[in-house]
Amino acid sequence: MNIKRMGALFKREIRDIFRDKKTMIMMVLLPLVLYPLLIVGVALLSTAIIQSQEEKTYTVAFEDCADLEAEISEILSKEQEEIGYSMEVVSKMSCKEALEAEEIDAYVSMDQKEITINYLSAKERSVTASGALDEALDIYKASLTKQQIEAAGLDVDEILNPVKIADKDMSTAEESIGSVIGMMMPFFIITMILLGAIYPAIDVTAGEKERGTLETLLTLPVTNFEMIMSKFLAVSCIACVSAILNVISMGAAMAFLVTSSLASAADMNISFDFAVFLPGILFTILVMMVFALFVTAVCMCTCVFAKNFKDANNYATPVMFVFMFAAYAPMLPDVELTVQTAAIPVVNVALLVAGLFEFNYNYALFGVVLASNIAYSLLAIMVLGRIYNSESVLFSEGFSSVKLFDKRSEMKEKQMPGIGDCVLLMCVVLLLMLYGGTYTQLKLGFGGVAVQQAIILICPLVYAWYMKADAKKLFSVKVPKIKGILGGICFAFAGFLLALVVGALLTPVFPQSAESLKAMDEMIKEQPAWALILVMALMPAIGEEFLFRGFLMGTLRGKCKPWVAIIVTTLIFAAYHMSVLKMFTISIIGLGFTVAAYMTGSIFVSMLMHFINNGVSVLISLYPEQVGKMFPILMAESLGAVEMLVTALLGVILAIVGWLLVKGKKKTV
Amino acid sequence: MIIADNLCKQFERTVLSEEKKGFGKKGKQNGKKETFYAVDHISFRVKQGEILGILGPNGAGKTTLLRMLGSLMEPTEGSVSIESKDGNIIRDPVELKKSIGYLSGNTKLYHRMSTREMLYMLAEIYGIEKSEAEKRMEEISKVLDMESFFDNRIEKLSTGQTQRASIARCLIHDPDIYIFDEPTLGLDILSADAIVSFMKSQKERGKTVLYSTHYLEEAQFLCDRILMIYQGKIVKEGSPKEIMDACGADNLRDAFHYVMEEVEKA
Numbered sequence: 001m002n003i004k005r006m007g008a009l010f011k012r013e014i015r016d017i018f019r020d021k022k023t024m025i026m027m028v029l030l031p032l033v034l035y036p037l038l039i040v041g042v043a044l045l046s047t048a049i050i051q052s053q054e055e056k057t058y059t060v061a062f063e064d065c066a067d068l069e070a071e072i073s074e075i076l077s078k079e080q081e082e083i084g085y086s087m088e089v090v091s092k093m094s095c096k097e098a099l100e101a102e103e104i105d106a107y108v109s110m111d112q113k114e115i116t117i118n119y120l121s122a123k124e125r126s127v128t129a130s131g132a133l134d135e136a137l138d139i140y141k142a143s144l145t146k147q148q149i150e151a152a153g154l155d156v157d158e159i160l161n162p163v164k165i166a167d168k169d170m171s172t173a174e175e176s177i178g179s180v181i182g183m184m185m186p187f188f189i190i191t192m193i194l195l196g197a198i199y200p201a202i203d204v205t206a207g208e209k210e211r212g213t214l215e216t217l218l219t220l221p222v223t224n225f226e227m228i229m230s231k232f233l234a235v236s237c238i239a240c241v242s243a244i245l246n247v248i249s250m251g252a253a254m255a256f257l258v259t260s261s262l263a264s265a266a267d268m269n270i271s272f273d274f275a276v277f278l279p280g281i282l283f284t285i286l287v288m289m290v291f292a293l294f295v296t297a298v299c300m301c302t303c304v305f306a307k308n309f310k311d312a313n314n315y316a317t318p319v320m321f322v323f324m325f326a327a328y329a330p331m332l333p334d335v336e337l338t339v340q341t342a343a344i345p346v347v348n349v350a351l352l353v354a355g356l357f358e359f360n361y362n363y364a365l366f367g368v369v370l371a372s373n374i375a376y377s378l379l380a381i382m383v384l385g386r387i388y389n390s391e392s393v394l395f396s397e398g399f400s401s402v403k404l405f406d407k408r409s410e411m412k413e414k415q416m417p418g419i420g421d422c423v424l425l426m427c428v429v430l431l432l433m434l435y436g437g438t439y440t441q442l443k444l445g446f447g448g449v450a451v452q453q454a455i456i457l458i459c460p461l462v463y464a465w466y467m468k469a470d471a472k473k474l475f476s477v478k479v480p481k482i483k484g485i486l487g488g489i490c491f492a493f494a495g496f497l498l499a500l501v502v503g504a505l506l507t508p509v510f511p512q513s514a515e516s517l518k519a520m521d522e523m524i525k526e527q528p529a530w531a532l533i534l535v536m537a538l539m540p541a542i543g544e545e546f547l548f549r550g551f552l553m554g555t556l557r558g559k560c561k562p563w564v565a566i567i568v569t570t571l572i573f574a575a576y577h578m579s580v581l582k583m584f585t586i587s588i589i590g591l592g593f594t595v596a597a598y599m600t601g602s603i604f605v606s607m608l609m610h611f612i613n614n615g616v617s618v619l620i621s622l623y624p625e626q627v628g629k630m631f632p633i634l635m636a637e638s639l640g641a642v643e644m645l646v647t648a649l650l651g652v653i654l655a656i657v658g659w660l661l662v663k664g665k666k667k668t669v
Numbered sequence: 670m671i672i673a674d675n676l677c678k679q680f681e682r683t684v685l686s687e688e689k690k691g692f693g694k695k696g697k698q699n700g701k702k703e704t705f706y707a708v709d710h711i712s713f714r715v716k717q718g719e720i721l722g723i724l725g726p727n728g729a730g731k732t733t734l735l736r737m738l739g740s741l742m743e744p745t746e747g748s749v750s751i752e753s754k755d756g757n758i759i760r761d762p763v764e765l766k767k768s769i770g771y772l773s774g775n776t777k778l779y780h781r782m783s784t785r786e787m788l789y790m791l792a793e794i795y796g797i798e799k800s801e802a803e804k805r806m807e808e809i810s811k812v813l814d815m816e817s818f819f820d821n822r823i824e825k826l827s828t829g830q831t832q833r834a835s836i837a838r839c840l841i842h843d844p845d846i847y848i849f850d851e852p853t854l855g856l857d858i859l860s861a862d863a864i865v866s867f868m869k870s871q872k873e874r875g876k877t878v879l880y881s882t883h884y885l886e887e888a889q890f891l892c893d894r895i896l897m898i899y900q901g902k903i904v905k906e907g908s909p910k911e912i913m914d915a916c917g918a919d920n921l922r923d924a925f926h927y928v929m930e931e932v933e934k935a
Contacts, residue, residue: 008793019781212777216838218741218775220794221766391742547723 006226013204013234023199027238031192033248043260056413057086058105063095065110066449068140072108075136078266082139087130105129108137121236173272178280181254182357183330186350188245189284190322190327194299196242197235201299204231206312224388229241232296232381238293247285251277257443280356283366290373293348295323305420306388322346323429325435330354332435334442342368343575345376347434414470417555421463426572427457433631446527450535459542460551475550476603484600485608487661490654491592492609496616497651499585503641506584509523521621532618541611548573548590549597549606562598569594592658599662671715671738671846671877675747678708678733678899707733707763710747714819715877715894717754717845720868722892723881724925730901732773738879739771751846767795770839773850780824782846784815786825795842802841809837820873829860836867846907847871849880853887865891889913889921897928904932 060076062069069089076087092098094270095107099118106119106129113135119130199575208214217227232377253273262272302319306312326346329335330353337351337360348369355362417425441448451668464471469479480488526536548569556565573594574587597606620627639647682706696913707729715721723731729777736742738749740762750766751759779787792802810819818826820901824832839847846904849868853861863886868878872893882888888895891910897905897912905912905928909921 004796008790012790013784015786016779016781211780212775213779215741215773216776219739219766219769219771220791221763222794223763342892490705 001223001226001229005222006230009222009226009230010234013231014237017200017203017234017238020199020203023238026199026240026247028194030195031242035246035249035253036187036475037258038085039250040256043257049378053128054084055086056125057088058125058132059088059090059103060129060133061090061098061104061107063094063107063109065108065115067108068108068115071140072133072136073446075139076132079136079139083135085128087129087132087136088480099126102358106133108133114329130188150553154518174276177272178277178357178359182354185250185254185284185357186330186353187324187327188250188351189243189288189353190346191297191324192246192289193239193243193288194320196246196321197239197292197295198299198303198320200235200238201296202303202306202309202312202316202424204235205300205303206306207309208382209306210308225385228384228388232300232384235296235300235368236293239296240289241294243288244285247281247288251281252336276359279361280359282355282422283352287349287352287366287369287373290377293377294345294373294380297377298385301384301387302420304384308660318424321380322431325431326350329434335438337369339365339368343372343428344434345372348363348372364471408466408468413468414473415468416474416558417464417467417469417551419555419559421467421553422552423457425463426545427617429456429547430576432459446531446535447480450539453539453543456547457539460547464551474554475546476601477553477602478602478604480602480605481602483661484602484605487658487663488596488605490602490658490661491596494651494654494658495589497647497654498612499588501639501644501648501651502588503585504644505522508539529618529622532622533615536618537611537614540614541607544573545593545597545603545607545610548576549593549603553594554596559596566591566594566598596662622656670752671879672750672752673711673713673738673864674747674750675733676708676711676734676737676744677706677741677746678730678737679704680707681743688873695887706730706901708737709899711898711903712747713903713906715794715846715879715897717877718875719893720872720878720880722888722890723879723898724883724885724888724895724921724931725881725898732850732899733901734898735773735848735879735881736888739769740765741771753845754864760816768845770842770844770847771850772835772839772848772852774821774854775850776835776838778823778834778838780833781822783820784810784837787834788837790883791841797842798819799894799931803843805843809840813837826835827859829863832856832860833863836864844876846877846879850884851881853882853884861887885922885925886920895921897925899929899932904928
């Protein structure tokens with residue numbers, strides 16, 4: 001890598017981006033103008049509207065209730081300050097007609113002891129007038145009650161307030177305001193960073209192709225790595241500047257809002273210290289800068305496939321949609337930053353920033369968020385490097401890697417999805433699981449797990465149907481040979497045993513939360529055996545296999561080397577289980593599934609393996625005592641060295657036998 | 670000297686076939702991928718001070734061949750190397766690019782920069798000292814008569830001025846080899862003549878020029894040697910005179926037609 005050459009390219013990219021008006025508007029003008037307009041402007045506007053409403057005089061009338069009219073008129077004029085509006089009482093022949101003609105804003109009618117406020121909910125003035133009347137009538141009702149209690153010779157206060165209830169907010173003003181800011185801020189900042197990064201990303205990728213300067217760049221004595229890094233660094237810088245400007249601009253707008261509301265509530269004597277937010281703001285800037293790298297890499301990976309600006313905009317739209325959807329996480333109840341959510345891109349950053357403003361400083365989780373963002377950025381840069389090495393992408397007119405964007409009528413029959421389709425599908429499934437799945441599980445409990453599994457099954461099937469994919473080929477729908485089935489069974493047990501050993505080795509390092517295990521146990525205990533087998537073993541065996549060994553592996557099979565397809569499928573399958581410990585054990589089990597499905601070319605083999613694996617786990621949880629008697633090793637709290645060695649050896653032997661059985665014919669679909 | 674040794678480039682293309690389903694029914698479209706050679710095992714050498722013209726119909730593989738020679742594309746098989754004046758053989762793509770000035774209809778300029786800014790940037794990438802770069806830029810702007818628009822943004826330049834800026838781009842590192850892919854395509858007579866005289870002047874300076882064109886009169890007058898290619902293969906090679914004599918033609922255009930007809934018959 002030649003730093004000087006890279007520097008020259010970097011300078012050119014930066015100069016080019018800065019000379020592009022669109023980018024400058026998105027990066028500088030929007031954050032600097034939008035927040036003040038949006039936050040301060042709206043606040044000032046609503047204050048002005050309320051003030052003008054207060055200054056207006058509202059006209060009301062009373063229908064056939066002269067006594068009440070006299071009482072209420074008196075209250076309206078005497079208690080104007082408490083009611084907040086200036087009210088004028090007029091007489092009308094037909095109050096109903098007058099209201100409909102908007103000559104009056106509301107009227108009161110009385111039928112025996114029932115008083116009705118008549119108003120027009122579609123008219124702002126009428127709603128305000130009815131509110132004022134309501135308040136006046138409340139005062140009237142309270143005075144009547146008081147009179148009647150006094151007439152009965154009782155103590156008014158004792159009757160009306162037998163006990164006194166008071167609430168006291170123990171949160172400081174900073175905490176209350178911080179929680180509101182934390183809820184809103186991540187969404188705005190993530191969206192703005194995305195807007196800040198997406199235009200330069202389009203400009204340096206698809207824009208360069210459209211302007212025809214990409215080939216010029218390729219004539220220069222620079223390596224692909226230097227070229228990518230200079231582009232990546234230039235866009236990252238812009239995204240970082242955008243991040244900082246956004247945080248500062250939003251912070252300033254929020255500070256203005258807080259200061260002005262504190263000034264208006266000066267009599268309440270609330271003390272507020274802006275300095276307490278300083279660590280949060282600084283951390284937010286740091287996190288957002290790292291996040292900007294990730295956003296840049298993702299945007300560039302997406303836009304490099306496009307042939308021009310317009311195309312790139314189309315590609316970027318779903319990315320923006322996914323990011324904004326994920327940035328919404330802090331606004332959802334019960335979604336918090338945990339070890340699991342800290343690994344989910346975008347969601348982790350949104351939750352972290354929300355937490356910072358609520359003064360939750362969990363440094364271990366900060367570390368996970370930062371590390372995962374750096375890891376995702378590196379991964380995305382590697383992908384970008386591969387794409388930039390691909391002559392078909394650089395010299396072609398661009399191609400749609402996401403088939404979903406093509407018109408369905410123009411789609412080729414029996415086509416195969418691209419890597420872009422896989423990424424999109426995985427993102428959609430992940431988000432559906434995170435939002436829809438969590439919601440249904442909270443609402444339906446065990447039924448929610450079934451819904452989750454249904455989501456996993458339906459998504460790849462619908463996607464494949466929509467893009468007119470060759471379902472048989474994509475999902476490896478092929479009747480397996482007996483040898484393949486036997487090999488699969490060997491792999492399933494090998495995976496189970498090896499995962500047992502790895503699990504035993506790693507549990508002390510990554511302990512599973514007792515709470516989540518207990519919750520799972522309780523959920524399982526309440527269910528009949530058939531339901532458990534159906535939801536925990538059969539449904540995942542079908543749904544997850546269709547998604548991972550079907551759609552994902554089927555796509556990768558034709559696009560990359562066998563080992564890459566197998567490893568990527570296995571790792572994504574493991575990562576989807578969202579647990580650090582499971583990442584290792586499921587990788588082992590999943591590797592068996594993937595290899596068997598790949599080698600036999602039949603998804604039914606991996607479905608059977610998946611069913612066996614999950615089925616055994618369900619049986620263990622259903623009949624722990626019986627299983628404990630038959631296979632004490634499965635129920636042991638911890639494994640001894642000899643036990644581990646024997647189990648591992650057995651696992652390896654089974655894996656070798658399985659491999660020999662499935663590898664028979666190397667023919668792949 | 671630039672050496673192309675057994676160069677070939679394989680691409681993949683999708684061939685669509687319609688499956689007939691009977692009267693009134695819509696046929697099913699099946700896409701079948703197949704590989705083909707855009708450049709099919711081509712070897713040649715171009716000496717110092719020589720102009721080599723590459724001729725062929727559209728899709729013959731001219732651009733792919735030149736892209737491989739310019740190290741913009743990696744050959745599927747074979748190699749490109751340059752023998753420098755001191756006898757060293759250069760094979761590394763980055764090093765190769767330092768000795769090559771590549772110009773094609775697809776190598777556009779950076780619109781938001783001025784010619785001076787662009788040349789500065791290029792000089793930095795080619796590792797040319799600042800004082801040396803300034804001297805060269807001065808010379809280039811004089812030779813190509815660019816002084817009046819040297820500091821204007823490239824997006825504001827006329828077609829002819831842009832073409833001169835493009836030549837300036839190839840000149841800044843004073844390469845030994847020029848590769849031009851249809852450089853006069855779509856240019857007016859004056860701009861095209863400027864390019865032709867530029868190639869001639871470079872030959873006189875002892876530089877090697879490889880260029881593809883569809884203008885056969887231009888090639889006949891300019892080239893020392895011609896390669897005619899068809900479907901990725903060399904079908905005729907020699908000086909314009911040798912080719913015309915072999916085909917019994919008075920001019921290169923007739924010779925070209927003759928060769929293509931012969932190849933298609935075969």
